[in-house]
Amino acid sequence: MGNTQSEFKIPIQAHKKTEVESRHLQPQATMQTAEVQPQKEPGRLPTLGVFSNQKLWIDKQTGKKCLMVFARDLSITWADTPDYWRWNKVQEPRDEVTEEAELLAVCWLEAQGQYEISMLSPDTVYEILFVIMIKDPSYGWEVPVNFRLILPDGTKQVRRENLMEKPKGIWIEVPAGELRTSMRGNSGKMEFSMFEYEGGNWKGGLVIKGVQIRPKK
Structure with a gap:
């Protein structure tokens, strides 16, 4: 499983999250519309827009809106601390440049975001999935990670996933939950998060x- 700590830098002092000590990278809300170009990926129509930290497109099979919220648009605890997280610039297939958040070492894992559901297609069941990779080597994943979705009415969906059992070195999708939009369209923000801080493992x-x-198909 490659669970070795020898190849990773562990900070000398363990960190704990409090209202004062917790350091978050707040989502960058700037939305800069880029020129819409033909989408070359099979099964998709041209994008509706490319934004600084999000990508919106139409699925060809369903005709419904799809969205990718990139890591920079998430609030990640300690993400602005180089000892704990590293940001890697990546060029996407359509040439836009995004950033991926690579975890180096934390014992308090928390990444969360939100989205206004009125922007989604009406009368549609949506699935919300975290797109992540477990590297090889990796370590400290003995305790399952929580994936949670909170709907605008306060309803919560929580799933626990053992990341030690996931394939290494490839992108995987881990569901946080599902949402059904109404025929006339819903309003309000849904919140999605992945977190694990009770086990205390680095x-x-x-x-x-x-x-x-x-x-959802």
């Missing part, structure tokens, strides 16, 4: 690409 070797919101 962990590393995780890469977060973002969260995909797409119609």
